[in-house]
Amino acid sequence: MRPIKISTFGTVKDGKEAKLYTLTNDAGMSAEFTDYGASLVRLFVPDREGRLRDVVLGYENAAGYEAGTESIGAPVGRNANRIGGASFELNGVTVSLTANQNSNNLHSGPDVYNKRFWEAAEIADDHLTFLLHSPDGDQGFPGALDMKITCTLTEKNELQFTYDAVPDADTVINMTNHSYFNLNGHDSGNILSHEVTLDADAFTLTDAYSIPTGEFMDVAGTPMDFRNGRVIGDEIDSDFEAIRLGRGYDHNWVLKNGGKFGKVAEAAAHESGIVMDVYTDLPGIQVYTSNFLDQETGKDGAVYPYRAAVCFETQYFPDAVHHENFPSSVCRAGQAYHTVTAYRFRREG
Template sequence: MSIEKTVFGTTKQGNSVSLYTISNQHGTKIAVTDLGATLVKVIVKDKNGTPKDVVLGYDTPQKYEEASKFFGAIVGRCANRIGGASFELNGKTYTLAQNNNGNNLHSGMDFFNVRIWDVIKEDNNQLTFALESRDGDQGYPGTVKIEVTYTLTEDDTVKIEYYAVPDQDTILNMTNHSYFNLDGHEKKDVLAQRVWIDADTFTRADAESIPTGEIVPVEGTPMDFRSGKMIGEEIESDYEAIQLGNGYDHNWVLNHPGTYRKVAEMEGAESGIGMEVWTDLPGMQFYTANFVEHEEGKEGICYGKRSGACFETQYFPDAIHKEHFEGPVCKAGSTYHTTTAYHFTVK
């Protein structure tokens, strides 16, 4: 195991940005930048032994600053949407940025993924990034000290651990927004790639992707991935949820909540590369790059619609407004700790 630090470039303000590459003995590599603690590359060997970069991304820090698609991003304080861009906590109303049809998406415009994080630990196979989010940051109460740790194991698992401690009650719901294409980031789309999701239900959402509060069975709908199927098999269905989301962009209610378990799988159509998603969180936003268009990415590749798939593990969207959704509130002095991992295989 080794970690190599290189210069990634500079921000628009001229701040230096570094890229950290972790490699294991199999030739699997991940590259993470201190700009946003962003996952820039995941390189695994395909069935022919050819290295494949299986996540979408950019070649320069400034492209990450300019972009709005969250490639590889750590999203916080609160991933996904908060309806009406406001919430009440302990009798006080907090107003957030309206950056998505009058709602708040991924905590507004002052995103964590365009900030320089401190690297506080470098081990043989592990990197820990730290960020302090001050009281009032993004509109949320309390100062929060956040750590995100990336680990690459010898069995080709990329593990992401989130730790945070607030000094006031606040909302915390962090995720990673990587887009995966297991045939290689340069491939046109993921429609022929297979996905399995261990979820019997999903949260119905309105036209603005805000959950209605209903938890709906996947049985007999295009939302049912319990037996596994190609992403493109029903993505053009006239089913209401598919039409409203322009494809898959929904929160699945994962089975066996409260445990660290395998919740999803993805298989490349050509590469032989497989991926398992593991998490201890109750929900997962499965998103199929429905709104990615003409996005110039790494190596000059133009990413388009359906060019990748996201598996954003999370608490349910807009949970602060839904009493029966597991709450995203972290109490003052308590520790927020969640783990999500992506385990890669080849056959």
């Protein structure tokens, strides 16, 4: 590994200066993170010819992340995705959250983790650990905790995210990474030609507001079947109810990893020759084709068009706290929350 580089990344509205941390391995792959939001800013990986391409969408400086509304590159918590009715019952007590999408809560907003400064608690050549104290009542959730995210770059061209926390009261924890990937390069247009494979036989059905009904639907014979690989653009606008409701792909697939860390997804860009393998120990993955992104001003003068990227958000199922048949997102007092997700890059062929 090469020595970590630390530089300035501009200021936010209150004048506080953000830093940028760059991890680089011996193969030349690099990952850049800012302590404002603990967000992934750039990710350079080698293409078919060995040239480095930045494969994640991002902003030019901290002010861009402060103004951005699409969770680009962000760690999402305390609970990723949606909670129906913006409330739930835990231990006989009703927990009320802010309704920030219709009558529901999305990504724990509006006071989100990625609009805060995180402490760079551990800095090494191959990894960086961000720390955020989340007090009791933060975003409406019970229990205080220190959320740690360790971002590790390996010599296998793999970027790992390890999440650790121990709450002091029963609460919900469901962290994810919301990076927007375009494996042809962040400024290369849309991702409709990307081919995606998912190790999932079913997805969670939702209502018109993307809240799960509690039912699982078999993917066989539907546009949701990615088991043998499917080009994203082939049926992204098909006349299929789930597709219509999501305005494209924005759904949770039920993974078959049995709670064990393993490969669950693959994305390939045949133009660049870059392939990304996704590994996790979590039970679900939200695949989102940036259907609500359109002409977003990004870094390096880029303007990101409709469907400019695809997100692979590993997670507990959306609204898990309301469905006993879903793996539970409740973390008990004193219980260790620990989960790992990794994105491994290789060349096609």
